[in-house]
Amino acid sequence: MSTLPARTRPLTLKVNGRSHGPIDVPEDMMLVDVLHEYLGLTGTRFACGQGECRACTVIVDDAHGPREMRSCITGAHYFADKPIRTVEGHARRDESGRIVELSPVQQTFLDHFSFQCGYCTPGFVNAATVLLEKLAKAPVAKARVEATILEALDPHLCRCTGYVRYFEAVKELVLKTPGLVREDAP
Numbered sequence: 001m002s003t004l005p006a007r008t009r010p011l012t013l014k015v016n017g018r019s020h021g022p023i024d025v026p027e028d029m030m031l032v033d034v035l036h037e038y039l040g041l042t043g044t045r046f047a048c049g050q051g052e053c054r055a056c057t058v059i060v061d062d063a064h065g066p067r068e069m070r071s072c073i074t075g076a077h078y079f080a081d082k083p084i085r086t087v088e089g090h091a092r093r094d095e096s097g098r099i100v101e102l103s104p105v106q107q108t109f110l111d112h113f114s115f116q117c118g119y120c121t122p123g124f125v126n127a128a129t130v131l132l133e134k135l136a137k138a139p140v141a142k143a144r145v146e147a148t149i150l151e152a153l154d155p156h157l158c159r160c161t162g163y164v165r166y167f168e169a170v171k172e173l174v175l176k177t178p179g180l181v182r183e184d185a186p
Contacts, residue, residue, distance in 0.1 A: 016089030031071035043087035087122035112169035116160035
């Protein structure tokens with residue numbers, strides 16, 4: 001008994017500022033698999049496969065601003081022509097592609113030794129990045145900083161219990177970055 005090949009259709013993705021495609025991609029393939037198998041971007045992690053742990057989180061930049069999307073449960077074709085950012089797209093690179101400077105989130109996570117195994121880190125980097133970008137447009141009251149960070153990071157799972165260090169790193173970054181916090185009441 002033979003199996004039928006998967007139906008494919010052309011897909012063009014814009015990932016980390018670069019256009020890829022059109023590529024013939026199976027219609028039912030999840031974005032995380034396309035990132036890994038077609039684009040060689042392996043920083044986005046496949047962990048639970050059910051969208052619960054959020055290690056697979058990417059950022060989609062659309063008319064609503066930056067938002068997190070789980071790439072292990074969202075088909076790749078959903079992302080057609082939408083600007084996507086993966087963990088590989090945060091650091092500043094030179095012309096040869098060599099990393100010359102980490103993003104503020106990446107650097108603060110390193111400075112705080114925020115992770116142990118690092119498997120969940122790409123999801124946390126993307127969540128913190130979305131949070132900072134949203135706060136840049138709508139600063140949070142100082143009294144709500146901790147609750148706001150908890151709301152942003154809480155859906156992400158860390159099996160090594162690195163939550164406290166992630167939280168402390170993001171809190172420090174939010175408080176020291178000008179324009180993210182208001183002094184007024186909530």
